[in-house]
Each structure stands twice: as C-alpha cells, then as structure tokens.
Amino acid sequence: MTYRREAFCLEQGFKVFGWEWDLSLKDIGDSRIFEFGDFRLNEREQLLLKRGEPVSLTPKAFHILMVLVESHGHVVLKEDLLKKVWSDTFVEESNVTWNIHSLRRALGETGTVKFIATIPKVGFRFVAAVTEVGKEAQTKEPSAPALSIQNPSVAVLPFRNLDRDSDSEYFSDGLTEEVINSLANIQGLRVAARTSSFAFKSKDMDIRQIGQTLGVTAVLEGSVRKSGTHVRVTAQLINVADGYHMWSEGFERQIDDIFKIQEQISRSIAEHMITGLRLSSRKSFAAKHTTDFSTYNSYLLGRFFWNKRDGEGVKKSIEYFQGCLKTDPKYAPAYAGLADSYNTLGLYRILPPHVAFAKAHWAATKALEIDDSLAEPYTALGIVHIWYNWKWYEGEDSFRRSIQLNPEYATAHQWYALSLPVMGRIADGVSEMEHASRLEPLSLGIRSTLAWTYYLSRQYDLALTKAEETVGLDSAFLLAHFYLGLICVQKKLFDRAIEHLGVVAEGTNNLPITVSALIFAHAAAGKRRKAQQLMQHLRELSKQQYVSAYDFALAHTALEQFDEAFDALERALDERGWMNHLHVEPMLDGLRNDPRFPALLRRMGVE
Helix, strand or coil: CCEEEEEECCCCCEEEEEEEEECCCCHHHEEEEEEEEEEECCCCEEEECCCEECCCCCCCHHHHHHHHHHCCCCEEEEEHHHHCCCCCCCCCCHHHHHHHHHHHHHCHHHHHCCCEEEECCCCCEECCCCCEEEECCCCCCCCCCCEEEEECCEECCCEEEEECCCCHHHHHHHHHHHHHHHHCCCCCCCCCCCHHHCCCCCCCCCCHHHHHHHHHEEEEEEEEECCHHHEHHHHHHHHECCCCEEEEEECCCCCCCCHHHHHHHHHHHHHHHCCCCCCCCCCCCCCCCCCCCCHHHHHHHHHHCCCCCCEEEEHHHHHHHHHHHCCCCCHHHHHHHHHHHHHHHCCCCCCCCHHHHHHHHHHHHHHHHHHCCCCCCHHHHHHHHHHHHHHHHHHHHHHHHHHHCCCCCHHHHHEEEEEEEHHHHHHHHHHHHHHHHHHHCCCHHHHHHHHHHHHHHHHHHHHHHHHHHHHHHCCHHHHHHHHHHHHHCCHHHHHHHHHHHHHHHHCCCCCCCHHHHHHHHHHHEEEEEHHHHHHHHHHHHHCCCCCCHHHHHHHHHHHCCHHHHHHHHHHHHCCCCCCCCCCHHHHHHHHHHCCHHHHHHHHCCCC
C-alpha cells in the first residue's frame, strides 16, 4: 500500500492536508487477514467485518487499527502512530486521540477495555487475542467484475406515466422509488441508486448503454396507467449483455392494492435474476408501514416535491408529509420525510436554525420510535447534531448507524463527508465524499457537493473540473452553478464567478446565501461599488425575511469591514447558523490572523 500526499498551505498560517490513496494491486501483493473477537480485518479490501457485516471506518481509522493489530500485545507509541499513519505530514496529536475514540466506538467498547488500552502519556496497546488466519494472494493485474447472472445487479428506470394528466407523474415516480427500495432489501442483488436511475428519465437511450453506464447486469423498465380506481403496471427486465428480454409481466389491480403490485414485481425480478437464491434466505421486502392508500399517496407527493430541492418544493413536501400523519400518525417514513425537509430549510438558511433543526430533530426521533431500522432518520439526526447541536460524537454515531443499516445510502455518506471537516478531518471528508460519488455517480447533488468538498480542501483545480462537469450534465441545476461561482472566485476567474452566481440569484429570487456570495465575488473582482449596493439589498431582504447572520459575516469580510464581520459571527454563533466550516471556509481567510477568530473556534469546540 502506498500513499500520495498533497499539501495545501494557506497564507494565513494553517495547513489542510488532502490525501490520495493509491491502492494499486501490484503494490499491495498478498493480503493479510486477522481475526479477534467477533471481528475479521482484511488488509487488501480495507474492510472490517463484525459477524460478517461490514463496519464503517474512515481510511485513517482503518490504518491505525492495522498498526495496532499488527503489534498486538505491545505498546505502540503515539509518535510511531503519527509517523506511520500521517507520514511526512504535520498533524496534531489530537488526530490520534480522535481516531482512537472512533475505533473504540466502532468496536463496541463502552467503558470496559476489550481491545484498545491507553498507556497514559505513552501510547496504546491492542489487548485482545489476535489470530492471523492467512493471506489472500492477489493477481498482478486487476480485472473488472464480470457482468453475469452470477453477480446480479439491476437498475430500475423511472416507470413511464401513460396518463394524460401530467400531475399524476408523482405516482409513477413513487412506484419506481418503492420498487427500488424493495429490491435493495434482497440479499445477493445489487440495485443502482434512485438518483442514478432517475438521471435517465425521459431520455431516449439504448438500454445496453444505460446498463453499462450504471454497471448493472439488467435494466427494469415499465409503465403505469391509472383509470378510475384501477391501475395497470407493466414491467420488463432486459439483459444488458445482449439486449434481450429476460422477463415481462403486467399487473392490473385496484389502486389501493399498489402495495401488492410492488411486492409482486420485486419477487418476480428476484426469482428470475438470482440463480439458486431461495426466497427464504433473502431479507424481507420493503416494510408495509401503512395500508392506507391516501397516506401512501400523500407520502409519494411529499417525496416528489422534496426531490426538487428548492425552497418552494420543500415547503410543499412538508404539507404532504403532515397530511400523511393526519391519516396515519404512526407512518414512520412520513416523519423521516419531515426531518429531511426541515433539515433542508435549515441548511439552505431559509428558516432560522432553532426552528428548522428543532423540528427536524423531533421528526427524526418520532420516526425511530416507530421503526429504528430506517436509515434516513439517523442521517437526519446526524445533520442536526453536527450542524446545530455541535455534538460531534453523537452526530458521527448517527451517520455511522445510518450507513450500517444501509451501506448503499449515498446521502448518508454525503452528509457524513460534509461533517468530517467540522472535526478537523478534512481529508477523511474528501475520501468519504468520493465514496458517495462512487455509489451515485450520476447524482447532480452529490457531484456538486464533491466539488464543494474539494473547494474546502483547497483543491481548486479538482473542484473546478467537477463543478464544470456537473453544469455540463444539467445547466439548469442551480447548486452546481453556486459552487462553481465560489470556486471561480478562488481561481480569480471573477467574471465567470459573477455569471454563475447571477444565474443562481435569478433562479432563486435572490436567496440571501446567493446575495452574500455575489457580494464576495464583486468585492474580490475590485467592483466595490456594486458589492456595496448588494450589501444594501441584503439589509433590505433582512427586513422582509430571515437572513442568517453568517451571510452578513461573509459580506462584511468581503468588504474588509472586519469589526462588523466579527459582530455578525458572534450573532451567528449565538443562533448556531452555518458555523461548521468556519475554520476551513476560504471566504473567511481574511479574518484568520485576528485573535478574535480562534476565540470563536474555542467557543464552538473545534480548535
């Protein structure tokens, strides 16, 4: 195993290190496998298993665990850990402490030392009995996994809505999403994520090309037609290798039997795709959280509008999720949807933090009280803990639990990645975000967020490339324009920055976060008068709607009004509004040499 390091040194005097892992197989050679307790540690696969189930670890935590296990029974000095895990890189000793804490949580230590003992002021010892069970030989040249029925995988394309009424499209989209969720619970079947599948909606492309793009063996496509109280669903499964139909079937039911239709489609695909898999050995299909069709119908509408990811759409989604709970107060997915919606309004700085995140926390907690097997509420809680409560350990635990429940849930990886820089682990955040992108390579939101993660780690060339690619895929996707504008400011491409941010301002009716970014871009370009005009506009907006103090802090920093900037940051700290990336946000570099800046970090607990 080798590592390549790039260091990004800031003029303001602190360093952020980005790591690129080189896992070329010719470097790894044979892979060692260790067992201890209920765990199995595989060096080559970078994998820790507990009773056969994967345990989520960051790359650095995994490397530390390998070092400790290799030296089990002996003390490993802190200095040696720093040298081996962060070779040729200056990091604080607190990085070791943090990762040891994460490892203990991952290994299930809750007070009693079972695996890792601390030797005060010296280092650590792995105290559990360790057995090296053998080595796995690795061929020199890696080969891609064969696309065969022995390794079944499927992409579910959005079911076509054949109704004349375009307003019922939410129903066909919702059916598609539920079939995806049902299939994802089948053991032995890999299912392409919803976002990746929906990227091909309304696009006339060859099925084999779609399958190859998503790396699946088969593609499911179908249609939905509603007529009065009846619904007809047709579905066909196509083999990517040759384009031939493997299976097709039609389902006609009363519309309130839609749950049975979903399960029949899922079972039929499983039976035709998974050779030799007995249905008794599979995981259960999607849980029937409700048998009331009107509740389910409202839920589909809620998710439909939430997926638009704009302010008005999210507000509509809340109305529909609340409608679900009027007809079925125990419908856990609706509470999860509410949590996602309120978190979105808080993260977009549309609602005050104490309103948005408190409602998200309540809704996520209610969802888990009803069904603690859902991954989505744990991700929602992780966001609340990290972005509002500033409870770093609780937040990380929530993200890890979500990923444990559904390792393919890319959104959990996405928000976990954005939370890691808060804890001073920006390189781990980049690695986690890249993993989310691999899970959903066609997700515009995840691609955009990956660009922003590169931006936070000062890898501006990578950030620019990724943001440009995303805008190229969909020029109407405003989030990509927003991040591209911020990146262009740092690249001193000021005209382009103003152009992209202007697109976002027009498309969002001058959302305050966009106005503050435009102030920064104009000020950086030397257009101070225009920046001051926009500052006045931001003040006027604050009289009509909520404007985060953090947005004022960014604007004052751009205009070099540093006293006003610190006053705004003090207010933002009091309201806990978007302070998490304070120590890595490039737009705040002008404040870092001021002694008031580290004082803010200390108050947040993120020194």
